[in-house]
Amino acid sequence: MSAVLVEDGPDKGAVWHFGDPVKEQRALEAGTAWADLSHYEVIALSGPERLTWLHLLTTQDHENLLAGQWQHALILDPKGHIEHQFFLVDDGDTTWLVVNPGRSAELISHLGKMKFRAQVEIHDATAEFAVLRAPGKMDEIAGPYALVPRAELANMVETFNSVATQVGTWALDAMRVAAGLPRIGFETDHKSIPNELGLLNSAVHLNKGCYRGQETVAKINNLGNPPRRLVMLHLDGTEVNFPKVGTPVENDGVVVGYLGTVARHHELGPIALAVVKRNTPLDATLSVGGIPAAQEAIAAGN
Secondary structure, eight states: OEEEOOOOSSSTTSSSESHHHHHHHHHHHHTTEEEOOOTTTTEEEEEEEHHHHHHHSSSSOOOOOOTTTTTTEEETTSSSEEEEEEEEEOOOSSEEEEEOOOOOHHHHHHHHHHHOOOOOOEEEEETTEEEEEOSSSSOSSOOOEEEEGGGHHHHHHHHHHHHSSSOOHHHHHHHHHHHHHOOOTTSTTOOOOOOOOOOOTTTBBBTSOOOOOHHHHOOOOOOOTOOOOEEEEEOTTSSOOOOOOTOOEEETTTEEEEEEEEEEETTTTEEEEEEETTTTTTTTTEETTTTEEEEEEEETOO
């Protein structure tokens, strides 16, 4: 069957599925799947000070980054709210930032303002490089990923197709939701902090030096009481149409949070990520757009 494409949202135009999402999810679980993420955007950082400079700006430790090692990083505002999320890899000469569709321009603007005298060059490399979800078991950042020159993309696709099954965003989202991995613009709003999304020790290095927003992260980590928490919802499977991202989550008619990514998992059924108030009882049956939803805790420390 030919590919069915995503019709709206940041992944618009990407492959949603190829007709058998169950088969695609099983291939992902087995590590025998790949996906085209060439709609994601890529920023290149070059110059001898790129890693030490980036280390000062983000939540992550980049000074000890090894060539070929992928990382998950955030940039926060002064109050600790998440402004930018990206994955990155360094090849020894250049650091490559992989950014969600439509978000690179704002990030490039921010990085340019923070450059000052640092020996760093910032370049939008989206037209030159593409990202693929490479074959292999899913890691903690929903990879493995491959950064490929667009001139070589057709050859890499042929290589991946010879050893693995191509899958779409339906399967990717289902696996990501089941793993409790948040994505900016889906599980975040203007108040989101890393502590409530289970991102400490993954996108946030707790033993590095100062960065913008660190005081909030450290204070809440020490107190252990973020105002909200990320949960997985098990939605009533009798519904055909699911609510959209951002739909209010209610407990007895009172709004306690918002809905993130919704997916239909091949074993768990209809599931979603949601951010709810910390004092919401975990055993409470919630409602999302009129659909009953049971909660499941998914992130340690939330």
